[in-house]
């Protein structure tokens with residue numbers, strides 16, 4: 001296979017991030033298989049035509065079903081809202097297409113399991129878009145843990161803090177509707193934390209959570225613009241049907257204890273996606289707003305210089321760094337998507353499943369659902385019972 005021919009469904013926030021990654025990849029990663037940006041698909045003809053031109057796609061369409069039947073398409077990239085992921089995935093798999101789907105896989109655990117069954121039955125490749133794993137500093141944390149340099153892991157604490165809902169007049173966009181988004185902060189932000197926890201620490205055995213929806217009604221939007229929307233002065237109000245914030249505690253199979261917090265009400269925090277890990281021999285701290293850095297502490301450093309050091313993950317010793325700029329020349333959010341798609345292309349080159357794939361997506365959904373059940377039942381939930 002010389003190239004992977006892409007048909008992409010969705011053209012907003014993630015559509016732009018993925019398109020940018022497809023375009024940049026050949027320039028910086030010449031030695032892997034390259035994606036071909038064939039067709040972009042969306043519901044609004046004018047908008048999708050304009051996205052095709054702006055992002056650099058060869059063709060555009062509003063008909064996703066006929067896109068799946070095209071022989072010149074190898075892979076379907078789904079970044080439309082979460083409520084359509086399942087139908088498109090199952091149809092794409094049945095048409096023999098490989099599938100790359102944005103997170104969260106879908107609205108419920110049951111549906112995500114059906115998606116996994118469909119791609120496995122079809123024998124196609126499948127990937128889920130947990131992009132933050134691909135920050136080189138996060139990959140450095142993984143390396144330190146796997147090499148035993150942090151020792152036995154005791155604590156994983158993670159928090160994903162945003163503040164875009166603090167304003168009560170922020171409109172009731174689709175991300176605040178359970179039937180389209182599945183959940184609020186929990187799936188959107190907590191989902192990333194859960195994936196990072198699985199990647200770095202391993203499986204969880206039990207969880208207990210709490211959540212709240214602080215502002216229960218918001219003005220209905222008149223027109224969507226990116227993540228937000230415009231509202232008219234006399235706008236009617238609509239119900240918010242998702243969580244605004246969800247917190248939970250977890251026990252890991254390896255004995256570590258975890259705490260997780262996801263909120264869109266952390267005033268002053270725009271995208272604070274962070275974790276801290278404490279082990280018997282050392283600790284690490286990551287903060288996405290300083291994504292090139294990993295704070296590292298080793299307990300066996302000489303006493304007179306002990307303390308957290310700031311490691312800049314831009315040297316040839318760090319994942320992906322050799323393909324970018326000279327050491328110290330930092331990278332950004334969009335590079336996590338390029339790395340993610342490098343992994344996808346490498347999976348084609350080596351003929352294996354990419355990671356993270358739908359199995360990871362389902363594992364994430366198990367924890368999301370276990371936390372929701374624990375909140376509903378007000379008790380600890382075992383993941384094996386979900």
Ligand code: SOE
Pocket residue numbers: 162188189271
């Ligand atoms: C919006 O809240 C959002 O863009 C999420 O949808 C993303 O997955 C996360 O990367 C940042 O915040």
